[in-house]
Amino acid sequence: MYPLKIRNLFLASTIILAMGTVSAQDGLVNSLKINASEKSVESFKFTDVINLANTSIKNQGSSGTCWSYSTNSYLESEMIRLGKQPVEISQVFSARNAYVEKGKNYVRMHGAVTLGDGGELHDVINMYKKYGAVPQEVYSGLNYGTTKNKFAEMSGITEALLAAVVKNPNGELTPNWEKAYAAVIDSYLGEVPKNFSYKGKSYTPQSFAKEIVGINPDEYVEFASYSTEPYYKKTMMMVPDNWSFDLVYNIKMNEITSIIDNALKNGFTVAWASDVSEKSFSWKNGVAYVPTKKYDDMTKDEKENMFNGPKEELEITEEIRQKAFDNYQTTDDHAMHIVGIAKDQLGKEYYIVKNSWGTTNDYKGYLYVSKNFVKYKTTSFMVNKAGIPADISGKIGV
Structure with missing residues (x-):
């Protein structure tokens, strides 16, 4: 997807197809261990400032469905905020419906649009609005004996099928x-139930x-930041996995x-892509x-100690951020869920x-x-409109 920088395989990308039988998750986790430090936990001392309620940690397995896991986790926290008993929402149900819609778009665009597992935060909201939701226990997506998602074979077959259709x-x-x-x-993920029982009710x-x-x-608002486009207006999210052109x-x-x-200070968590x-x-x-410093300019000692306690950071400007985006140094890799704020032992805040x-x-x-890091590397984020500061709400008319 990005010729200058290989994107992590099970994130918002299509490169999972090239993995074959290799675990995408193992590939990414191993790659991120390059600069891992055994002393990090004892060198950083984090103290919670805000830590909002969220559901249990999940594992997306070998699938590029981070966007669905993160945004459904976000909706589960929204249930808690609204005083509801949270339920694990089927992440694969959202993804399955997005795959169907993405396939239609792919054919309409004669194949000139991103395919694969990737998606955006808004895909979950759009699929929720059109198709609804089901609990994880009703639709796990594990339809052929696996205990975790493993989508490479399915992705290879669906891509080949759509390529044949586009040839007309x-x-x-x-x-x-x-x-x-x-x-x-559906042969891989399971057929979607038209009706199902949950806690004794249909x-x-x-x-x-x-x-x-x-x-x-309709209460959820998605943001991005481009210095090349007018501020406080709606603009195209300029990343390949925005297949729906939202x-x-x-x-x-x-x-x-x-x-x-x-948002966090007012009790709202945030869905985040980066x-x-x-x-x-x-x-x-x-x-x-x-x-x-850039990694290539660091000494061996500096590289080995990158995570041995808090470090001074580069001051990020609009110019630095936009240049990284335009040069493919910032790519649309992954989506996660921001649930709070913490301080390190020097008083610096982290999400x-x-x-x-x-x-x-x-x-x-x-x-x-x-x-x-969030200022520099965010590609998009989503928040309930009630969590937006009043001055920005006024500027965008929400």
Whole structure:
């Protein structure tokens, strides 16, 4: 997807197809251990400032469905905020419906649009609005004996099928290709239930979304930041996995953290998409920040001690942020869930971020991400409109 920088395989990308039988998750986790430090946990001393309620850590397995795991985790926290008993929402149900819609778009665009597992935060909201939701226990997506998602074979077959459709060998498309495409997906993930029982009551996906999940999809606002586009207007999210061509509100770089801070301080968590391929993002150590030096300019000692305690950070500007985006140094890699704020022993604030790679890192599935990193590497984020500061709400008309 990005010729200058290989994107992590099970994130928001299509490179999973090239993995074959190799575990995408293992590939990424191993790559992020390059600069891991055994002393990180004892060198960083984090203290919670805000830590909002969220559900258990999940594992997306070998699938590029981080966008679905993170945004459904976000909706589960919204259920808690609304005083509801949270339920694990089926992440694969959201993804399955997005795959169907993405396939339709792919054919309409003659194959000139991103395919694969990747998606964006808004895809979950859009699929929720159109298809509803189901609990994980009803639709796990584990339809052929696996205990974790493993989508490479399915992705290879669906890509080949759609490529054949786009070639249009009959000279005119039939309606049957949509049935064939959906049938392949359902053979791997399972057929979507039209009705199901939950706690002794019968639901459809639409009635479950309305009565049990109970969120209003129209209340959620997505943001990005491009210095090349007018501020406070809707603009195209310029990343390949925006297959639905959704528009987002464009804000200034410093307003990324202003909005996130305001949301968290008022009890709202945040769905967050970012580049995570920087060597200063350590999954093992659970810390991400922006060093003052480029990795290639560091001494061996500096590289080995990147995560041995708090470090001074590069001051991020609009110019630095936009240049990294334009040069493919910031790519649309991964989506996670911001659930709070913490301080290190020097008083610097970090966001507490919930991930979907299991609990194998130093903080059992969570990370501490500096605000400078968020300013620099955010590709988009989503928040309930009630969590947006009043001055920004006024500027965008929400």
